[in-house]
Amino acid sequence: MLYSKSWRRPRRLLSLSCLSLTSQAQIQFRILGHLMEWSKQVVLITGASAGIGRGLALELARRGAAVGLLARRRELLEETAAEITGAGGRALVLAADVTQPDQVRAAVGELRRRFGPIDLLVANAGISINTFVPDLCEKKIAELINVNVIGVVNSVSAVLSEMVAQGRGHLVVNSSLAAYRGLPKSAAYCASKAAVSSFCEALRIDLKDTGVDVTIIHPGFVKTQMIRSIARTPYVMEIDQAVRKIVHAIEKRKKGYAFPWQLAAVARACKLLPIPMYDWFAARNSFRG
Numbered sequence: 084m085l086y087s088k089s090w091r092r093p094r095r096l097l098s099l100s101c102l103s104l105t106s107q108a109q110i111q112f113r114i115l116g117h118l119m120e121w122s123k124q125v126v127l128i129t130g131a132s133a134g135i136g137r138g139l140a141l142e143l144a145r146r147g148a149a150v151g152l153l154a155r156r157r158e159l160l161e162e163t164a165a166e167i168t169g170a171g172g173r174a175l176v177l178a179a180d181v182t183q184p185d186q187v188r189a190a191v192g193e194l195r196r197r198f199g200p201i202d203l204l205v206a207n208a209g210i211s212i213n214t215f216v217p218d219l220c221e222k223k224i225a226e227l228i229n230v231n232v233i234g235v236v237n238s239v240s241a242v243l244s245e246m247v248a249q250g251r252g253h254l255v256v257n258s259s260l261a262a263y264r265g266l267p268k269s270a271a272y273c274a275s276k277a278a279v280s281s282f283c284e285a286l287r288i289d290l291k292d293t294g295v296d297v298t299i300i301h302p303g304f305v306k307t308q309m310i311r312s313i314a315r316t317p318y319v320m321e322i323d324q325a326v327r328k329i330v331h332a333i334e335k336r337k338k339g340y341a342f343p344w345q346l347a348a349v350a351r352a353c354k355l356l357p358i359p360m361y362d363w364f365a366a367r368n369s370f371r372g
């Protein structure tokens with residue numbers, strides 16, 4: 084038809100503008116949705132005095148969450164809290180040791196009194212050591228297991244009953260790609276992260292239908308104090324980059340999230356290798372030199 088094109092153009096323009104209005108509204112709604120959501124969240128972050136935990140605290144507070152900053156070094160927590168409140172955010176310093184269940188419970192109580200029930204726990208506090216043979220330094224290993232595993236147990240335990248009673252909550256644990264298989268000179272660290280991943284995986288199944296979600300994060304290398312003595316750090320990420328990825332996984336309430344994808348792919352492939360092939364490969368690719 085002769086008039087069809089001229090008729091169609093305004094209609095197409097109209098439908099295009101409707102479409103762009105709709106998508107703009109959707110985008111605005113999504114952005115507002117996130118802002119509104121975070122502004123209602125009370126978050127407890129362990130290991131918030133440095134590295135990834137500090138980065139997460141700054142980012143979640145910037146998005147509007149009220150954040151409880153838990154670690155042992157009070158002065159560093161106070162600096163982070165001052166940075167947050169200076170920018171108009173909400174933060175509470177909670178100087179505590181995750182290996183001490185009473186201290187963690189007291190910190191949770193303080194945070195609840197100040198900002199209300201805890202919606203999100205990020206169990207992030209952790210330490211790393213080299214494990215050499217034959218001198219295993221069992222005291223150091225016990226300390227590491229105490230922080231990396233029992234510390235997570237204490238943190239989860241301090242918030243879980245209330246989350247289940249409320250029928251809502253989110254547990255996020257910062258494990259590691261080192262959880263996937265044993266790595267050279269990393270026996271203690273790998274064991275601790277494998278334990279934490281399995282612990283939280285089992286909890287995730289047990290917590291089905293309670294309204295409490297569990298997210299297990301498996302990062303590769305992130306530029307923090309923790310990796311300063313590690314000889315090779317392929318695909319190492321800046322703290323900000325890692326924080327953005329973790330926040331994305333939290334918002335999506337992912338069950339598990341491993342990054343960066345290149346190292347995660349290698350770690351997954353290693354899980355499938357037969358033992359002799361894995362031993363050969365791992366011995367030639369030691370990160371700890």
Ligand SMILES: NC(=O)c1ccc[n+]([C@@H]2O[C@H](COP(=O)([O-])OP(=O)(O)OC[C@H]3O[C@@H](n4cnc5c(N)ncnc54)[C@H](OP(=O)(O)O)[C@@H]3O)[C@@H](O)[C@H]2O)c1
Binds near residue numbers: 210230
């Ligand atoms: N960086 C990486 O490449 C990497 C990769 C995979 C996984 N991760 C995991 O990510 C988490 C954070 O590591 P990061 O790299 O950010 O390390 P980091 O910079 O060394 O920070 C570790 C944090 O844990 C806290 N912490 C240690 N022991 C504690 C205790 N007993 N009680 C309370 N807090 C304690 C420290 O605070 P205080 O000393 O003030 O107590 C600090 O805030 C760890 O679980 C780590 O295993 C890191």
